[in-house]
Amino acid sequence: MIFARIKWLYAIIVIFTGMTLMITTFYLFPKPYAVKFSAWFIRLLVFIPVRVKGTPDPDAQMFLLNHQSDIDIGIMETITDKDLAWVAKKELFEVPFFGLVVRLPKDIALERESKTALVKLIKECKDRLDRGRVITIFPEGTRTETGKMKPFxxxxxxxxxxxxxxxxxxxxxxTAWHFSNKRKVFHPGAVTAIYLDAFIADKENPQWLNETHDRMQKVYDDELANHPRYR
Known part of the structure; x- marks a missing residue:
């Protein structure tokens, strides 16, 4: 039990150090290299290799990811060379120290359950897209460690x-099996990231987001069936 807590504390120190590096080097490196450097620093020092399946679409303008762990952002930053614009809840932008991690690269703050905030979200996303960035969202809106994705x-x-x-x-x-701040656990080891086929959003299909949720859940369940250690 003590050794498990020491491992978790080590991971926390690495993550904190990586964020500090990002903040201190942000204006020294061209964008988005401070963010990428920080993400690689964390991933390498917590011994998380990533198996990538599928093919990143070079023309993708939005990434949708399931969310389980604090390491998810670092994993995504290291498996793409795109300049990602993360959408995160507004409260995170106001947290001392951590707020700089999302404010410096001009990530996008979202007020939950606010219609006026959705209008602001649309405008800010357009600004980031015009700058060549890829909008990156956890559509569940929060972490879940159960393996069952919440509605998008x-x-x-x-x-x-x-x-x-x-x-x-x-x-x-x-990813929550590898690192969970809530349960204070850390297990080094390879993580699998799967790129699904890209598609053009079709507003004439009101169900495409729900269909994407179901497709992602099926891919997750099928992949998990091949990894007994996660069960």
Missing amino acids: KAGAKMVADKYALKVQPVVLIA
Whole structure:
């Protein structure tokens, strides 16, 4: 038990150090290299190799990811060379220290359950897209460690429909098994990330977001069946 807590504390120190490096080097490196450097620093020092399946679409304008762990962002940053614009809850932007991690790269703050905030979200996403960035969203809106994805919130669909974006789902497998701040556990080891086929958002299909949820869940369940250690 003590050794398990020491491993978890080591991972926390690495993550904190990586974020500090990102903040201190942000204006020294061209964008988005401070973010990428920090993500690689964390991933390498917590010994998390990533098996990538599927093919990243070079024209993708939005990534949709399932969310289980604090390491999910770092994993995604290291498996793409795209400049990602993360959509995160507004409260995170106000947290001391951590707020700089999302404010410096001009990630996008979202007020939950606010209609006016959705209008602001759409405008800010357009600004980031015009700058060549890829909008990156956890459509569940929160972490879940059960392996069953929560229903996807409508914000991602509103943005994608508005600009007819090319959307690529990405499924991360059992990242909460590797690192959970809630349960204070850390297990080094390979993580699997799966790029699904990209598609153009079709506002004439009101169910495409729900269909994407179901497709991602099936890919997750099928992949998990091949990894007994996660069960």
